[in-house]
Amino acid sequence: MEGWRPLLLVPVALVAPQFQHAHATQYLNENEAISVLFPGIPFRPFPVRLSDEQRRAVEKRAGVRVRNPELRAWRAPDGAVVVVDEVLGKHEMITYAVGIRPDGTVRGVEVLEYRESYGYEIRNPEWRNQFAGKSAAAPIALDADIRNISGATLSCKHVVEGVRRILATHDIALR
Amino acid sequence: MTSPCAECVRAQPLLGTLVELGAVGSTTPVVEAAIDRGFVALRAVHARMSFHEAASDLSRIHVEAWRQPVRVHPWTWRVLRVARFLAMATDGAFDPTVGGTLVAAGRLPAPAFVPAPAPEGTWQDVVLLSGSRVWLRRPVLIDLGGIAKGFAVDRAVAAMRLGGVSACRVNAGGDLRVWSPEPQRVSVRHPGRPDWVLPLVDVWNGAVATSAPYRDETGTWSGIVDPAGGPAGGTKRSVTVFASTCLRADALTKVVALAPSACTGLLRQLGAEAVIIETDGSARHLPVDRRGGWRLAPQDSRG
Numbered sequence: 498m499e500g501w502r503p504l505l506l507v508p509v510a511l512v513a514p515q516f517q518h519a520h521a522t523q524y525l526n527e528n529e530a531i532s533v534l535f536p537g538i539p540f541r542p543f544p545v546r547l548s549d550e551q552r553r554a555v556e557k558r559a560g561v562r563v564r565n566p567e568l569r570a571w572r573a574p575d576g577a578v579v580v581v582d583e584v585l586g587k588h589e590m591i592t593y594a595v596g597i598r599p600d601g602t603v604r605g606v607e608v609l610e611y612r613e614s615y616g617y618e619i620r621n622p623e624w625r626n627q628f629a630g631k632s633a634a635a636p637i638a639l640d641a642d643i644r645n646i647s648g649a650t651l652s653c654k655h656v657v658e659g660v661r662r663i664l665a666t667h668d669i670a671l672r
Numbered sequence: 673m674t675s676p677c678a679e680c681v682r683a684q685p686l687l688g689t690l691v692e693l694g695a696v697g698s699t700t701p702v703v704e705a706a707i708d709r710g711f712v713a714l715r716a717v718h719a720r721m722s723f724h725e726a727a728s729d730l731s732r733i734h735v736e737a738w739r740q741p742v743r744v745h746p747w748t749w750r751v752l753r754v755a756r757f758l759a760m761a762t763d764g765a766f767d768p769t770v771g772g773t774l775v776a777a778g779r780l781p782a783p784a785f786v787p788a789p790a791p792e793g794t795w796q797d798v799v800l801l802s803g804s805r806v807w808l809r810r811p812v813l814i815d816l817g818g819i820a821k822g823f824a825v826d827r828a829v830a831a832m833r834l835g836g837v838s839a840c841r842v843n844a845g846g847d848l849r850v851w852s853p854e855p856q857r858v859s860v861r862h863p864g865r866p867d868w869v870l871p872l873v874d875v876w877n878g879a880v881a882t883s884a885p886y887r888d889e890t891g892t893w894s895g896i897v898d899p900a901g902g903p904a905g906g907t908k909r910s911v912t913v914f915a916s917t918c919l920r921a922d923a924l925t926k927v928v929a930l931a932p933s934a935c936t937g938l939l940r941q942l943g944a945e946a947v948i949i950e951t952d953g954s955a956r957h958l959p960v961d962r963r964g965g966w967r968l969a970p971q972d973s974r975g
Contacts, residue, residue, distance in 0.1 A: 498956070500958055501932070502958075503954075504956060505971055506872065506955050507870070507971045508862055508953060509870070509871060511867050524682050524692075606684055606685055608683035608685070608690060611690065614867075643859055645848060645858040645875075645880075647843075647848055647858055647872075648882040648884055651690065652688055657685060
């Protein structure tokens with residue numbers, strides 16, 4: 498092809514072979530997400546567990562499976578709610594927060610963490626357990642230099658479905 | 673309870689992907705406010721140019737513009753003008769009226785209240801009139817998908833710069849733009865090994881877009897539609913373009929992917945540079961004469 502010249506490129510692995518971890522980006526922790534979504538408003542933890550009946554109602558309303566009946570939620574005095582959830586794609590795990598106003602409308606959606614993995618099964622509980630209990634203050638070893646990647650691999654479909662599920666959950670169980 | 677930092681990065685689901693906004697500034701409130709403005713700009717582009725939203729300019733065009741001209745936001749008109757220019761410059765190899773093909777292939781939902789697109793419809797049926805109006809000679813479906821994403825990235829950067837930041841970057845699912853006093857290293861995903869990246873370019877004022885048939889949720893779709901003959905699922909190479917704006921970079925990835933031999937003049941004319949990477953990691957480079965806000969990364973360093 499006229500004008501094109503050969504180019505040598507040296508690849509870099511996103512996953513260091515000696516670690517069982519994945520390429521990840523941390524944006525916000527839970528408290529930061531709450532203050533981004535509702536600046537200056539005090540929130541208190543408000544954990545909720547859906548009953549089987551509520552779970553079925555949410556699945557029917559949102560058209561999405563409820564994989565976990567436990568909700569990580571926070572509530573403000575005026576009734577505003579923030580829910581933190583995580584969704585799994587084929588190669589990625591996304592933790593995000595949804596801010597819901599007292600009237601039930603969405604104030605915003607912020608991503609807390611994004612993790613991708615190609616060598617390991619993201620749905621494997623053993624793989625996921627290595628992240629359990631880790632706060633954003635104790636980051637997993639990762640290649641922090643690689644932060645601008647061109648080339649899309651994911652759609653936000655799962656997050657969008659998750660938001661739909663959370664809105665249905667709010668309507669059915671959190672008002 | 674915000675942490676004391678003058679550099680922040682946030683991400684939201686928008687434009688069909690995850691969009692990441694990063695900025696550096698004198699104080700945290702300045703940076704956070706600028707990032708908020710960036711997201712507002714992204715949402716505005718999405719609202720106006722989304723194929724799915726019934727109230728978008730695009731949907732209003734589909735429903736009405738074949739009957740009478742429809743007035744749209746100047747941004748929408750600009751993106752359509754670029755789409756038409758590209759179609760003209762590539763003799764239709766790039767054609768934004770592939771919406772009909774995508775709907776037929778099940779890749780896009782058929783919009784409501786819209787007549788079936790005329791099978792012989794092309795980009796030439798999209799007429800741009802003065803006063804920010806659009807007219808369709810016959811019913812066609814326009815999909816601005818990728819180039820609207822590139823345009824959104826540009827608008828977000830402009831909004832953040834207005835907010836007084838000293839550096840910023842936007843990455844919308846791989847379409848990205850950087851404005852920074854220090855060059856930022858940008859890597860491209862290896863088309864054959866998704867767990868590898870190829871550090872490719874250092875950018876301080878420019879955009880990078882990559883178009884590639886990465887396996888998505890369904891496993892097979894190539895992501896590029898050849899208007900001449902339906903989905904182009906053959907090659908799995910990745911195409912990356914560097915340009916001064918993300919709108920340009922994104923649009924040109926399609927052109928290079930569809931016609932790599934014929935596009936060299938157009939890229940030169942637009943001051944854009946391109947790299948094609950095969951699944952085995954071998955690569956080709958189309959250099960540019962004009963100096964842009966980027967340079968290829970030296971390949972002896974890592975990370």
